[in-house]
Amino acid sequence: MNIIGISAFYHESTCCLVRDGRLVAGAPEERFTRVKFDRRAPINAFRFCLEAGGHLSPADIDAVAYYESPKKKLERQLSMGLGPSVDPSFAWLDTLAPEREIREKLGYEGPILSFEHHQSHAASAFYYSGFGEAAVLTVDGVGEWATTTYGVGRGAELRLLDEVRFPHSLGLLYSAITDLLGFAVLSDEYKVMGLAPYGKPRFAETLRTIARPGPRGQFTLDMACFDFAQPGRMYTDTLVERLGVAPRAPKGELLQVHMDLARSLQVVLEELLLAKTRYLYELAPSEHLCLAGGVALNCVANRRVHTEGPYKHIFVQPAASDSGSALGAAALAHVQLTGRRPSEGRIPHVNLGPSYDADRIAATLAEANIAALDFRGREAELLEAVVDRLDRQQVIGWFHGRMELGPRALGARSIIADPRDPTMRDRLNALIKKREGFRPFAPAILEEQAPAHIDIHYPSRFMTETCQVRSPLDLPAITHVDGSARPQTVSPETAPRFARLIAAFYARTGCPLVVNTSFNVAGEPIVNTPEDAIRCMANSQIDCLVLEDFIIDKPLISAFLRRTVAAGDRALRDRVEAQVDPRLSGDVERWRPAEGALPKGVYTFV
Amino acid sequence: MNTKELAEFLASEEGLAVARALLGATAEPAGAPVAARPGPQPILEWRPVEGEDGLTFERPDAARCKPRRIGPKAPGALRVCLIGESMAAGFPLAPAYTPALVLEELLRQALGPAVEVIDLAMPNMGPTEQLRVCEAARQLRPDVFVLMTGNNWYYGLTIEPTASPEARRRYALRLAEGGPRSLVAEHRRQLLARAAVMVKHLVAAAHDVGARAVLTIPAVNHAWERRSPPPWLGGGGAAAWSRGYEAARRALAAGALEEAVHAAAQVEDTPLTGAPQRVRARALLASGDPAAAAEAAMAALDGTNWQNITFALPQTPAAVAALMRDGAEAGGYEAVELREILAEAIGGPYLDGRVFYDHCHLNVEGVRVAMSAVAAQIASPRLPEPLGWRALHPLAPSPTPLVAASASFQAAHWASQFFPALAQDDLGALLRAQVREALDADDALQPVLRAFIRLRSPLTSPGLHAALPQASRVPGVSAALVSRRLNAPLLGAILDVLRERGDAEVEDDLTALVQGYERALDDGIDLAHPRHQPQLWERTPLAWDDPNDRQGAPFYRALWPDSTFSLVCGASRDLSVALTARAPSPGEVTLLVNGAPVGALALGPGWRTWRGVLPQGTLRRGLNEVRLLWPALAVDEDEALRLAQRRLSLGVDADLLPVFGEVYSLRVTAQAGA
Structure with missing residues (x-):
């Protein structure tokens, strides 16, 4: 039985394929279109899933599982009083659009099963956790009405027992403060989390009066401080007044007050999340907790839940935000259609995307006239050569196997570096990732060596929790200002080549970990294809690219290629800018882009 | 009714239709153009700077045709502002050679050196922007406004099915009133109303500063073929x-x-x-x-541009040209009708490739003739005897051979990119002629053409390909070279022309391309992917989504009874093929390779897959044509029209054109049984 799971049309559209209960493929649309957080119909991701399933046609799909209920969502939107200022075309009124797009853009003709937003989140955590039974907590901005749900799973059964409803939302609270701090909503919340350790929680008391815990897992936001229906701003002047913090302009200077507010928010979030887990434990006592929803990407909070909450073992869905809901919806459909649980074991890895074989890469390199070192059939030598470069403090673009699903690069599309280099963090932020200097980097550490270096004694393969660094080594590149890190423990079973690489680095240097950050630059989705990787390398200060069995050192990429790539990217940017040029939209009176569409609208030829 | 009940109601088609109707009834009318802020205004990319010289205008960089700085007008000098669209901007000859440069040279020849022509033309410029530029250009205190515009005036008319939900709803209302023909009539009415407003305001801006307004009425390439299918009409x-x-x-x-x-x-x-x-x-x-x-x-x-799909093209219909011409006396402006001048120049009324590159863009001779006429119009009142365009024409400068060659190649790419199935019955002949013209102008184009062949590789994007660097040094050719499309029509034309000129090395390029395809065929190639469709724009709405991407064309839709796809291979082995397709009515689709039938699939409304073989004997080394013959349409037209109208009334886009069949994938692979 082939089931396609889809989350789409709001944020980071994603498709996955569950075949006979096994998750065999999954990818977000952005990786194909190269439009960050692409929300359009996941046309390319759908086709990829069908190809990965063995050249399937749409007729081979037994059901499409959609991750939320448009009708119930409309109820909430109507109650919010969304007006023309939010969307002059009132496109959100069209609850038939998701089904229509699935049929008309993906070409799918069979049954479509819709599940509620938080049910999909819950399923994405429980059914892939490997727990036979577990309590399930989902927390995000908002789905239909729910912002938090409390559930329990046992075998194939998953029940939601209670919920917190809109507008009282931890996710929206976090987003609103993210907004006030001048970062992008639905994108940069993790930056606020990274900023928090630099601050003091001096606004926590005020925030506790704005987000108040209530009985039975409830909590309330003081809605005088928020307006979720106004365009472009989630908070009101009252919030500004209560906090006494002026809104920071995007890309404005980061002051101590901003760091303090970030820290305060993080503290309050963690308190509320802990209170929720305790309430859930009353409802669903268990040793196991499953977490999903956008807030479950807050790995600092996850750590507190794990160490201070009532549950012994937790599983956080690696793609905890809406992207992962596609997995949950597909699992729910499988249960509905077969009565059986989709998978018994824990999801071993999230390498569910495309891969590219070495011979084909060789042909591309030849056509591009890129001189590369060819290590086909000589993996040990390849790894030694990579270690040579890491040891020389080079930054490596590491491209191997199937692309990861979810926001984290876990050794398939990663940028890796030596964590011992005291200059590495600043270098990576400034020259490679082209992002804010305060942001930390994560380590990928050999699983069996982890306890000697970090205070985590169980596998944490998806970077879903932070911990303290306890290493005898000095690891400035991966140690945050508060001594924490967000590790990926690397097992030879699930990431064999990546594990062998780190082992080789360990053997050479005595350091069993590397810096591991996603293979992209700011504003760009993680690379998907070898060409994306070459382009990213040419556009940044990455010293060396490892494309499967090939090593490309930066000097081997010609200056012309670097210029060409830069020019190509400039042309792309120009084109995108031209498309949203207000002159053009102003030209077309009353013209609006088709709903659901990202930059488009030049209704013209030359 | 509470929100739950309201949501329940709105989640139905009926509810959505009611909501759309209510929203339409309360929609605010189109606003007037935004009033300019007080003080100096920017003019296109030029920003106002107030300094010791008074008000000047500066742009971040200089271009061949556009100075970095526009200073105050010199005493006694003649200052001309040329405003217009891509034709006026000199596409595809710009920036090295533009109408403004030619006009300036001709005016200097006629009137002496104290002449300045400021190029305010810009490709893609729509009506509102034209008005803004014209109004802002008053700050330059020109003596003459040359308004070389009209082709783009159809932009943004509210009679569009692919615009906002509200526009679609209005479209549905019109459709219900009188069928597709009433849409055409409404489009024409709106376009003429728009033209009247444009003429009035453009001319008024010129008169406001005491300048002459010279309206240059665009001409149309009569030989530029379009082949548009009909919409559903009802009643068969x-x-x-x-x-x-x-x-x-x-x-x-x-x-x-x-x-x-x-x-x-x-x-x-x-x-x-x-x-x-x-x-x-x-x-x-x-x-x-x-x-x-x-x-x-x-x-x-008269029958074009109303659907706002691929067939829309910037051109000036006869009625608009007449409005521009007939209003001259009453409007106090001067009109230069290019149609007449160009006809005179070629010695006949049927305008064609002798003066045009494509549907509306003038070639070198077209520019020389047109600007001779405009210069004569401007200069005559300042001379003892009026000048005719013929007197100035020999003085009109020409571009360098390389610029002319590049423009011809760009024109060929333009034609192949946008209008293969629609434009010419024999697109190949047109493209071959343009490629020959490019090589005749300057044989420096030869390496560009050879690079184009190699850059069609399915393995490497052109931006990374080693063949790009040298070839892209020729100005203007990059867009063609970096396109990811196979572009079989242009590829075929280039191969033909290079072979006929005895270029032996072209076989090396073809071999490299074939080797790339043979490697890709090991994994399989979907010929229905936009990159491999020759009829790319057949079904792409006229939005600027990437036409090489599935987001721009989710799957192939056939608007004509047959469809062709392109395959490059070495013809050294049998290939497996898997066709997944559907058709609105039951019937059989036949698959042919280079004219030889290789299989048939019984089709119906749902996707079906046929797997077969493309025998080696039917294949050719190099380009192959894979063709599908669709079953005859057996669809109730009235019902189809009603459904389209219903969708539009919901604010949803709709097909008004019959679709013979759709292809989800047409996968060819070297693997047996794939």
Whole structure:
């Protein structure tokens, strides 16, 4: 039985394929279109899933599982009083659009099963956790009405027992403060989390009066401080007044007050999340907790839940935000259609995307006239050569196997570096990732060596929790200002080549970990294809690219290629800018882009 | 009704239709153009700077045709501002050679050196922007405004099915009132109203600073063929249209010119698609009546641009040209009608490739003639004797051979990129002519053409390909070179022309391309991917989504009874093929390779997959044509029209054109049984 799971049309559209209960493929649309957080119909991701399933046609799909209920969502939107200022075309009124797009853009003709937003989140955590039974907590901005749900799973059964409803939302609270701090909503919340350790929680008391815990897992936001229906701003002047913090302009200077507010928010979030887990434990006592929803990407909070909450073992869905809901919806459909649980074991890895074989890469390199070192059939030598470069403090673009699903690069599309280099963090932020200097980097550490270096004694393969660094080594590149890190423990079973690489680095240097950050630059989705990787390398200060069995050192990429790539990217940017040029939209009176569409609208030829 | 009940209601088609109708009733009317802020205004990319020289304008960088700084007008100098769209901007000759540069040179020849022509033309400039630029240009205190505009005035008319939900709803209302023909009529009404407003305001801006307004009325390439299918007409009208059109085309192909003229006239078309008029125009031309052919070609324009799909093209219909011409006296402006001047120049009324690159863009000779006429118009009142355009024409400068060669190649790419199935019956002949023209102008284009072949590789994007660097040094050719499309029509034309010129090395390039395809065939190639579709724009709405991407064209839809796809291979082995397709009505689709039938699939409304073999014997080394013949349409047109109208009333886009079949994938692979 082939089931396609889809989350789409709001944020980071994603498709996955569950075949006979096994998750065999999954990818977000952005990786194909190269439009960050692409929300359009996941046309390319759908086709990829069908190809990965063995050249399937749409007729081979037994059901499409959609991750939320448009009708119930409309109820909430109507109650919010969304007006023309939010969307002059009132496109959100069209609850038939998701089904229509699935049929008309993906070409799918069979049954479509819709599940509620938080049910999909819950399923994405429980059914892939490997727990036979577990309590399930989902927390995000908002789905239909729910912002938090409390559930329990046992075998194939998953029940939601209670919920917190809109507008009282931890996710929206976090987003609103993210907004006030001048970062992008639905994108940069993790930056606020990274900023928090630099601050003091001096606004926590005020925030506790704005987000108040209530009985039975409830909590309330003081809605005088928020307006979720106004365009472009989630908070009101009252919030500004209560906090006494002026809104920071995007890309404005980061002051101590901003760091303090970030820290305060993080503290309050963690308190509320802990209170929720305790309430859930009353409802669903268990040793196991499953977490999903956008807030479950807050790995600092996850750590507190794990160490201070009532549950012994937790599983956080690696793609905890809406992207992962596609997995949950597909699992729910499988249960509905077969009565059986989709998978018994824990999801071993999230390498569910495309891969590219070495011979084909060789042909591309030849056509591009890129001189590369060819290590086909000589993996040990390849790894030694990579270690040579890491040891020389080079930054490596590491491209191997199937692309990861979810926001984290876990050794398939990663940028890796030596964590011992005291200059590495600043270098990576400034020259490679082209992002804010305060942001930390994560380590990928050999699983069996982890306890000697970090205070985590169980596998944490998806970077879903932070911990303290306890290493005898000095690891400035991966140690945050508060001594924490967000590790990926690397097992030879699930990431064999990546594990062998780190082992080789360990053997050479005595350091069993590397810096591991996603293979992209700011504003760009993680690379998907070898060409994306070459382009990213040419556009940044990455010293060396490892494309499967090939090593490309930066000097081997010609200056012309670097210029060409830069020019190509400039042309792309120009084109995108031209498309949203207000002159053009102003030209077309009353013209609006088709709903659901990202930059488009030049209704013209030359 | 509480929100739950309201949501329940709105989640139905009926509810959505009611909501759309209510929103439409309360929608605010279109606003007037935003009033300019007080103080100096920017003019396109030029920002105002107030300094010791007074008010000047500066842009971040200089271009060949546009100075970095526009200073105050020199005493006694003649300052001309040229405002317009891509034709006025000199596409595809710009920036090295533009109408503004030619005009300046000609005016200097006629009037002396104290002449300055400021190029304010810009490709893609729509009506509102034209008004803004014209108003802002008053700050330059020009003596003459040359308004070389009109082709883009159809931008943003509210009669569009692919715009906002509200626009679609209005479209549905009009459709319900009188069918597709009433949409054409409404489009025409709105366009003429727009043209009247444009002329009035553009001229007023010129007069406001005491400048002369010279309106240059664009001409149309009569030979630029379009082939648009009919929309659903109801009552079997579309089927009758297709039969009549095919009869006219058959007659033309058979050389029965009179019969073709008659058959084309019998098609119930005007004004609808213009396609039968095109057949009529060609038949009349072949009969030796170029004047009647030109009129027929112009009549075809009346049936275009109303659907806002791929067939929309910037051109100025005859009615708009007449409005511009006839209003001159009352409006106090001067009109230069390019159609007449260009006809004079080529010695006949049927305008074609002698003065045009494509549908509206003038070639070198076209620019030289047009700007001679404009210069004569401007200069004459300042001279003792009026000048004719012929007097100035020999003085008009020409571009360098490389610029001319590059422009011809760009024109070929432009034609192949956008209008393969729609434009010419024999696109190959047109493209070969343009490629020859490019090489004739400057053989420096040869390496560009050879690079184009290698850059079609399925393995490497052109931006990374080693063949790009040297070739892209020729100005203007990058867009063609870096396109990811296979572009079989242009590729075929280039191969043909290089071979006919005895370029032995072209076989090396073809071999490299074939090797890349053979490698890709090991994994499989989907010929229905936009990159491999020759008829790319056949079904892409006229939004600027990447046409090489599935987001721009989720799957292939056939608007004509047959579809062609392109395959490059070495013809050294059998290939497996898997076709997944569907059709609105039951029937059989036949698959042919290079004209030889290789299989058939019984189709119906749901996707079905046929797996077969493309035998080695049917394949050729290099380009191959894979063709699908679709079953005849057996669809209730009235019902189809009703459904389209219903969707539009919900604010949803809709197909008004019959679709013979759709292809989800056409996967060819070297693997047996794939």
